[in-house]
Amino acid sequence: MKFAPGRLLRRTRAWLPALCLVCRRTVHREYSLCRQCEADLPWLGEACPRCGEQADGAASGPCSRCKLEPPDFDSCFAPLAYRSPVDKLILGYKFSGDFAGGYALSRILARVMTRRWSEGRRPDLLLPVPLHAARLRRRGFNQALEIARTIAAVSEIPLEARALRKSRATPPQTEMSGAGQRSANLRGAFEVADAAPLRRVRHVALVDDVVTTMSTANELSHLLRKAGIAEVEVCCLARAVL
Numbered sequence: 001m002k003f004a005p006g007r008l009l010r011r012t013r014a015w016l017p018a019l020c021l022v023c024r025r026t027v028h029r030e031y032s033l034c035r036q037c038e039a040d041l042p043w044l045g046e047a048c049p050r051c052g053e054q055a056d057g058a059a060s061g062p063c064s065r066c067k068l069e070p071p072d073f074d075s076c077f078a079p080l081a082y083r084s085p086v087d088k089l090i091l092g093y094k095f096s097g098d099f100a101g102g103y104a105l106s107r108i109l110a111r112v113m114t115r116r117w118s119e120g121r122r123p124d125l126l127l128p129v130p131l132h133a134a135r136l137r138r139r140g141f142n143q144a145l146e147i148a149r150t151i152a153a154v155s156e157i158p159l160e161a162r163a164l165r166k167s168r169a170t171p172p173q174t175e176m177s178g179a180g181q182r183s184a185n186l187r188g189a190f191e192v193a194d195a196a197p198l199r200r201v202r203h204v205a206l207v208d209d210v211v212t213t214m215s216t217a218n219e220l221s222h223l224l225r226k227a228g229i230a231e232v233e234v235c236c237l238a239r240a241v242l
């Protein structure tokens with residue numbers, strides 16, 4: 001048999017104890033978060049089914065903002081709030097290459113989404129939010145693609161990483177003030193690089209790490225609608241909660 005270090009590592013991983021990324025106690029799981037720390041994560045509760053923002057009251061159905069001005073996508077969902085320790089895990093993942101944190105949160109998202117999709121409509125294709133080529137070179141990986149890979153492995157939904165492209169580098173959305181400036185910053189920044197895989201599907205799920213302002217999701221959804229996609233949903237690890 002051919003020596004395959006990757007496969008050997010994956011096989012032995014289950015037997016090697018790891019430390020929980022939050023409490024540092026030994027964990028024997030497929031990812032490095034103990035059950036207690038996972039239960040204590042800042043889980044989001046009842047949310048607007050359209051934009052995914054936390055509902056202000058007991059009312060179900062779209063929030064007042066979505067009733068007034070609905071977003072371009074059909075739904076947006078994040079299981080967790082972008083608060084401690086989720087923010088630290090995501091920042092460590094994106095900027096310091098702490099892959100264990102990104103992987104643990106991706107596994108959680110994959111499990112939650114697969115359950116949601118088994119109860120409702122299942123997307124035909126996963127589309128990670130693209131990074132601009134210059135940013136990709138600097139960081140070395142696209143976190144949205146890695147998250148989507150984990151979801152694809154768990155849900156068995158195909159993944160297409162080359163259909164969308166970020167063709168223009170943009171300053172960080174966090175430097176923009178107001179919704180108008182944020183959407184102007186991204187206007188025309190993305191394009192459909194390969195329309196062929198989009199022609200065969202009607203329902204796609206955009207995958208990202210954190211949703212803050214929804215400008216990126218809106219801009220990409222607009223492009224996907226023009227490419228003939230009937231249903232666009234957005235899923236991400238965490239949502240910034242004000």
Ligand SMILES: [Zn+2]
Nearest residue numbers: 020023034037
């Ligand atoms: Zn723990």
Ligand SMILES: [Zn+2]
Nearest residue numbers: 048051063066
């Ligand atoms: Zn809403």
